[in-house]
Amino acid sequence: MPETIAIAELLRVPRNHKMILACADTRLVEYYRRKTTPAPPIVLKATGLDIVDGCHRTWAAVLRGEKTISFVRLSAPGAGKEKADAS
Numbered sequence: 001m002p003e004t005i006a007i008a009e010l011l012r013v014p015r016n017h018k019m020i021l022a023c024a025d026t027r028l029v030e031y032y033r034r035k036t037t038p039a040p041p042i043v044l045k046a047t048g049l050d051i052v053d054g055c056h057r058t059w060a061a062v063l064r065g066e067k068t069i070s071f072v073r074l075s076a077p078g079a080g081k082e083k084a085d086a087s
Contacts, residue, residue, distance in 0.1 A: 054071070
């Protein structure tokens with residue numbers, strides 16, 4: 001289930017800031033900026049605030065003046081796996 005996060009918080013991470021500014025496909029940014037329906041959530045690493053996927057959506061949200069953006073996290077390695085019975 002997507003959660004929301006302040007865009008300003010994401011931009012405080014130097015890697016994210018550089019990645020968002022380096023988004024080469026400005027047509028895709030413009031596409032997301034003009035959408036009237038919500039964009040898909042961005043993807044963050046399992047821990048921390050590093051953006052894995054969604055720099056164009058984040059840049060578009062900044063241009064629209066949005067303060068928050070929805071996100072999902074990558075699963076941590078081994079998450080959701082049940083431990084084998086020790087019996």
